[in-house]
Amino acid sequence: MLLEQARWFQQIRDDTRFLAMLPMPAMRQALLEMGRRLAAAGVLDTTADVYHLRLDELDRIGTWPPPPELASELRERANRRRARRAALARTPLVPPPPAQPPGRTHAEVLLRGVPGSAGIAKGPVRVVHGSDGFAALRNGDVLVAAYTSPAWTPLFRRAAAIVTDTGGVASHAAIVAREFGIPAVMATADATTRLRDGQEVLVDGDHGLVFRPRH
Incomplete structure (x- = not known):
């Protein structure tokens, strides 16, 4: 019952x-x-x-x-x-956790956070602050947001990966990312201010890291 x-x-x-x-x-x-x-x-x-x-x-x-x-x-x-x-505009909502980049130089690591969904994906950044920015997300973009809620769920179908300022393994973004099978890094503290639209990043959901891609 x-x-x-x-x-x-x-x-x-x-x-x-x-x-x-x-x-x-x-x-x-x-x-x-x-x-x-x-x-x-x-x-x-x-x-x-x-x-x-x-x-x-x-x-x-x-x-x-x-x-x-x-x-x-x-x-x-x-x-x-x-x-x-x-x-308080530039104050991080959560402090970024310490992490060591596996096999990467310090210069290549852009952000450190909490692993939310496993996997590695690369794509251009799209920072979305609210529903008025939903239409800007394109297939293969890395969705960067302060946090997500159920209203954001349709965006996960287009995103290559998710990066958020807040949250953890039980947050909405992490749970839905796992359901869609895409990498997610949570609690980076300031991804929405440090990353810019169109910037190429590599998201490592296994270690909770966001890298500058190697060319």
Whole structure:
């Protein structure tokens, strides 16, 4: 009985994520409209600054325009959080693990990470930051991302290999890469900033390394 239930839940794993994400576009549009109005009222510098405010803070706006004291408080919080986010922009999400390149010189090793899926593959880099970049991935590209989720699964059919900033052997990218039989290197910390589109790399999923190909 438990095994049957486990198999059933595995089948609907991606469906639950899809259904949970359905309200997101409407919520995003509502927040952007709030941000647009706050920016027009001089409370925020830009529409996108609304993402630096919490929902409970936005709920405090009971009259329009917001009273001067509340407007000043919201502006100060948004500016402080935006500056904090900018300061952390280049901070790695995880520290890269130590690794020794097997039979390679130090100069050939571009990135060190955690083995996520076995195998070796070579191809041009394609850095994808979100769904707006999905269409740019071509057959044989090395998909480089901060992390992946079920929505990214169709990309694995085109990719020659996967390299991520975060994750481990049980992360979505590693599991799906193994299902598709392509190499994956996880937790490189900064692959999305150190690699560039079109750059040729060799991905070693056995040792968790990304190399500069030998010519």
